[in-house]
Amino acid sequence: MDRPVEVSVVLPAYNEEHTIEGTVRTTLETLAAFLPSDAVEVIVAEDGCDDRTPEIADQLAAEDSRVRHFHSDERLGRGGALERAFEAANGETLVYFDTDLATDMRHLEELVKRVRSEEYDVATGSRWMPENVADRPFKRGIPSRGYNGMVRLFLRSKLRDHQCGFKAMSREAFYQLKDEIKDNHWFWDTELLVRAQRKGLRVAEFSVDWEPKGDTKVDLVRDIFGMGSQIGRTWWELSVRPRIDRRVTMAAGVALTLVALMLMTVYLDPQEVLDVMGAADPALVLLAAVVYLVSWPIRGLRYRDILAELGFREKTGFLTGAIFISQTGNLVFPARAGDAVRAYVVKARRNIPYPSGFASLAAERVFDLLTITVLAGTVLLGLVATGNTSALVDGLLGSGAGQVGASERQAGRTAAFVAAGVGVAAILAVVAIVASARSDRNFIRSALGRFSSDSYADHVAGIVEQFVVDLQRTAGRRDAFARVGVSSLAIWVLDVVTAILVLVALGASGEMSLVTLVAVSFFAVSVGNLAKVLPLSPGGIGLYEGAFTILVVALSPISAPVAVGAAILDHAVKNIVTVLGGVASMLSLNVSLTKAVEESANAREQAEPVESD
Incomplete structure (x- = not known):
């Protein structure tokens, strides 16, 4: 039964069977020594332990x-366990500290x-105050100072x-902050x-005597991946997002368009682009753009089918x-950062x-x-069957492509090696995904366990596992695999047809048979796009042309x-269609970050903790 108390102390506990009893008794x-016996309570916030901690806590x-x-x-996570316990606490002053009692209890x-x-509304102990800097081992001190x-x-x-x-806060302060804290x-x-x-709450920081107990809990997955990403997320929410409104978003969209178009001139001679366009048959160039535009609704259909497999x-x-x-x-952005934009749009709208968004995108890739x-x-x-591989080798080595500039020749060589590696990796990835979809074994947690035993590693493992499961669901069923495969083939056939129309617009059809033109176009476009997978330049500009x-x-x-000229014009047509379609989509979907986040349903599913008598 709840009792009126003044101070509630919460002890977050995960597999603390060797320390929890002593910690509870020391706390009481x-x-x-300074409060009436009936004015306090100690809550063991046991977070899904798999040792004797629950049994000991029940006994206490x-x-x-x-x-x-x-x-x-x-597992709720350290923050999740604390938050649940504080919501159920009876005291007006809420306190928590680590169960290892590294901070001197005085x-x-x-x-x-x-x-x-x-x-004060909030108080926290500090190991880094000038008058009392804790003597921390190198392994602990350097990461802590950096963080x-x-x-x-x-x-x-x-x-x-x-x-x-080692922290405390008033009940009022906790309820002001709890809904804004996102991390668990x-x-x-x-x-x-x-x-x-x-x-604007009053926060007190005071020096404490602190002595490390046991080995450090500095953790590769949690501290590098987790904490760093959370700093970035909080910075965005507090410093960037409040400044983004519809006007800023639309201005950013226009700027994005200009930057994308300007980047096309970093690797290409603008005058050369204009000369090529001037020599081309405008009707065929326009037809090429229309053909390429037709491939986009098919991309949407394919993405719809992939998401449908995920529910x-x-x-x-x-x-x-x-x-x-x-x-x-x-x-515009390096390292295919635009992929994260799509995951954000489907999440917000x-x-x-996010795991399903990225998994669906990975399946598409x-x-x-x-x-x-x-x-x-x-x-x-x-080429092997017809004995024409020698021409390909000579071209890549340079002896057979004397008319080609050094930059294009080097880009072609790089693209060939990159394309070969990416192609092999793609085949292996599909084999692995389909094979693992039929297996009950999961190696993710054991793999992460090699680097981390922390609760955050479990959290990351859960996200990665969901990602893999979603990816397997898309590629694991034969009918889904076939349906998405057919739409993928249609998309890339239209991509190649676009290149063929550009070559014909420049008069290339009079120099070879239609069969040769089609075969060469399929090979050149495919290898060029495989090479673009590695983010060696924004949008693959330059590498694709070479x-x-x-x-x-x-x-x-x-x-x-x-x-x-054909390479430049082909890539330019595709990029221009992409950019114009992107801007039109931003306008039609009204992609404002602030509004999108407000419209998204981010309800956190939380199960009430079970209290043990």
């Missing part, structure tokens, strides 16, 4: 009515007093130590302090727009979880790579100037 003894709760045990059948009275006296420095720099915190597990794991402590300062039913028009926006981003690998491989087999040029010259009677 320390509190009794049975022996002393001031002790309460909250059990969770699944500071507990000072911690409680600073909040209980109503002088706290990043928090002060990016999140504008005035505190020196954000992760000291180790970053919860930092986010609490940062958001408290941003709200999400969306309209083709919306998905086509999302793809346009992400591909426009890929023309349709509440498709795998099918793309597999399709163009098969296309390139089919032509290569034809690959296309060297292969066309090596395998056909087309002259180098025509091949270069």
